Amino acid sequence: MHIYINGTGCISPQETALGGPLLATPREYEQVRLATVDPDYKQWIDVKQIRRMSRVVKMGVGAASLSLEAAGITAPDAIITGTAYGCLDDTGVFLTKMVNQQEEMLTPTAFIQSTHNTVAGQIALLLGCNGYNNTFVHRGFSFENALLDAIMILKEGSAKNILAGGVDEITNHSFQLLSRFGLYKKTPVKTMELLNSPSRGTIAGEGAAFFTLGITKQPGAVAELSGVSTLYKPLWEGEVIGHIMKFLEDNNCTPADIDLIVTGRNGDIDQDEIYEEVAEALFPDHAEASFKHLCGEYPTAASFGVWMANAVIAQQEVPEAAVFFGAAPEKIKKVLVYNHHQGTHHSLVLLTAC
Amino acid sequence: MADLKAQIIEQLNLQEVAPDSIGNDQPLFTKEGLGLDSIDALELIVLLQQHYNIRIANPDEGPKIFHSVRTMATYITENQTIKA
Numbered sequence: 001m002h003i004y005i006n007g008t009g010c011i012s013p014q015e016t017a018l019g020g021p022l023l024a025t026p027r028e029y030e031q032v033r034l035a036t037v038d039p040d041y042k043q044w045i046d047v048k049q050i051r052r053m054s055r056v057v058k059m060g061v062g063a064a065s066l067s068l069e070a071a072g073i074t075a076p077d078a079i080i081t082g083t084a085y086g087c088l089d090d091t092g093v094f095l096t097k098m099v100n101q102q103e104e105m106l107t108p109t110a111f112i113q114s115t116h117n118t119v120a121g122q123i124a125l126l127l128g129c130n131g132y133n134n135t136f137v138h139r140g141f142s143f144e145n146a147l148l149d150a151i152m153i154l155k156e157g158s159a160k161n162i163l164a165g166g167v168d169e170i171t172n173h174s175f176q177l178l179s180r181f182g183l184y185k186k187t188p189v190k191t192m193e194l195l196n197s198p199s200r201g202t203i204a205g206e207g208a209a210f211f212t213l214g215i216t217k218q219p220g221a222v223a224e225l226s227g228v229s230t231l232y233k234p235l236w237e238g239e240v241i242g243h244i245m246k247f248l249e250d251n252n253c254t255p256a257d258i259d260l261i262v263t264g265r266n267g268d269i270d271q272d273e274i275y276e277e278v279a280e281a282l283f284p285d286h287a288e289a290s291f292k293h294l295c296g297e298y299p300t301a302a303s304f305g306v307w308m309a310n311a312v313i314a315q316q317e318v319p320e321a322a323v324f325f326g327a328a329p330e331k332i333k334k335v336l337v338y339n340h341h342q343g344t345h346h347s348l349v350l351l352t353a354c
Numbered sequence: 355m356a357d358l359k360a361q362i363i364e365q366l367n368l369q370e371v372a373p374d375s376i377g378n379d380q381p382l383f384t385k386e387g388l389g390l391d392s393i394d395a396l397e398l399i400v401l402l403q404q405h406y407n408i409r410i411a412n413p414d415e416g417p418k419i420f421h422s423v424r425t426m427a428t429y430i431t432e433n434q435t436i437k438a
Contacts, residue, residue, distance in 0.1 A: 048389060051367040105403045107365075108396045 003154055003225045004354060005211050006073070006161070006218035009066025010307040011036050011059045012207035012295045017066060022311040026294065026321035029191045032184045033175055033204040034296040038062075045126065052109050053122065054089045056169035056208075060119035061126060063208035064163055068127075070220050071212035077159035078132035079120050080150050082142030082166045084299030086116030089171045119167055119208075132159065140345025142166060143300040147228045147349070150213050165210030166303030170296075175204055183297070183342075185267075194267035194293040195324060202266035205296015209303035211310075222314040223335075223351040227251045231346040237277040240346055244282060244338065247348050255282045259332045260318065262309045264302065264339030266292040271343055278338065279325070287326035289318050302339040306349050309335040313353045355427050362423070365401045366394050378424045387422075395420060402426075408433050 010016040013034035014027055027037065041050060041058045044065040050058065060081065068074065094110040112118070117135035124133050132153065136145040143166030150164040170178075178184065185201040194203060213225060227250065231243045248254055261283050263275045279288060289312065295304040312318050313335060318328045337349040359373040371388075381387030383395070390398075398420055402408040408430065410416065419429045 047370055051369050052393070105400050107400050108393055109367075112393065 001155055001215060002217070002354070003151060004214050004217045004221040005223050005225055005310050005351070006214045006221045007067045007069065007071025007212040008210065008307050008310050009063040009068075009070065010207065010209040010304065011039065011063045011066075012209070012304055013037060013205060014294050016307070017062060021319075022308070022315055023294070023319040023321045026192075026319070030188045031203070032188055033170060034191070034206070035170075036207055049126070052113060054087055054113055056083075056087050056089065056167060057113065057119055057122050059169065059206075059208040060165070060167040060210075061123055063165060063167070063210040064123045067165070067210040067212045068163060071161070071214070071218050072220065073161050073212055073214075073218075075127060075129055076131070076161045076163040076212065078134075078150070078153055078162045079124050079129060080132070080134050080136070080146045080162060080164045081117070081120040082136045082138070082144070082146035082300055082303070083116055083119065083168055084137065084139050084142050085168050085174065086137065087114050087118045088169055088174055090114040090118075092171060092173050123163070140299045140341025141230050141232070141347065143303045144228055144230050144347045144349070147211075147225065148230075151225065151228060154213060154215055160216065161212060161214040163210060163212055165208060166300030167208035168206055168298045168300045170204045170206045170298065178204065189267065191293045192321070195265050195272070195290055197267045198269060200268055200270055202268045202271070202292065202297045205292070205298050205301060207295050207298070207301070207304055209307040211306070217354060221354060223310050224354045226334075226350040226352045227348070228350075229348045233344050234346060237274055240274060241278060241281045243346070244278065244348060247350070248336075251350050253334065255286070258283065258286060258334050258336045260287050260289060260309075260312065260328045260335045262289045262291060262305050262312075262335060262337045263324070264292055264305060264341075265290045265324065266297045271340070274340060274343070275338070285326070287318065287328040288324045289322040289328075290324040291322060294321065297341075299341055299345075301341070302337065302347055302349065305337045305339055306351070309337050309349070309351050313351060355423055358427055358430070359423055361401055361405055362398070365397050366390070376423060379422050381422055382420055398426070402430070406430050406434050
């Protein structure tokens, strides 16, 4: 069975919501925390409803709307999201009120909007979609597991069109906490120089990317979602390499069939080492594109990578801002997205031009 | 009543509503009025508790109390004990 990516939508620190050529005018930052470039959400959400939505909900609804518009679908059969942090901002608001007001006089809005599945719920409410609605909260596998669930449902035949995506936000509080864990650079780095920075830590990011997946190819589709696989806590780089080989075999191809690899390099010298090992072992002469210098690091950042891979297939060109190594062949047919989050959550997504 | 209107706007995050644009007798919960919903009703109950230390003992009174800004103000004046 073929699963087509009939439409995509992305809201990120780049101007991805505007449409047009991929990364035509990339935004360069010199900071350790990237925020999304927000479109006018009122084009999708009624003013009365928008007042209760935090940024992450608006991001999710916006990216989902873009994806459905691109696919020409108004009512998907299912909505599946992946998010590690959920509605962090409203969770913070609610918990702060709980403490300050000694668990009394708590307002309902922050509570209602503080759950992880609020984004999927709000999309369903706006669309009037009463179908399957699920949210995966699996840290660095949240987005990938949303895709896997969508694939299984489509293969079962219980849905024809599924809206699936990943979304995460960074708040002042979470940025402060994660900084204490040493996740981010100590001093600001120019984002276009991030991937060659010789230090530990990366830059924080956020965003939402949604995909309208279907078993019937719509006019806007350029790629199939050929495969998704995850690998948790590999013991050494050989296990990752073996996993990639097996994944390619399962999808009836070899490294030679891959035209472009899209990696989740994030500029942390420790975390990027595995990408070097994999490239050297399996893809020594392949063109490589990267994306985390454009969107920052967050648990569902792979969704931005998959969105970018789909756009590269659409344009048959890798934008200069995304090139890490080499030059892609004239025809870009198969793109492998390899990402890992904090060295523990490794994932593979294979897209094939259709 | 101007203060109460400002508090309602803040509590309900009515981003595009100015206090002056809410009529004293304008219905709060009808489409012709401000168009508030059941979640807003809960927020208004919390507003009365937080700002005026008023707990609504009888929920059946809700529609009458929250009919308009004027009915809310009247209820507050009649029941207020301590102003926060």
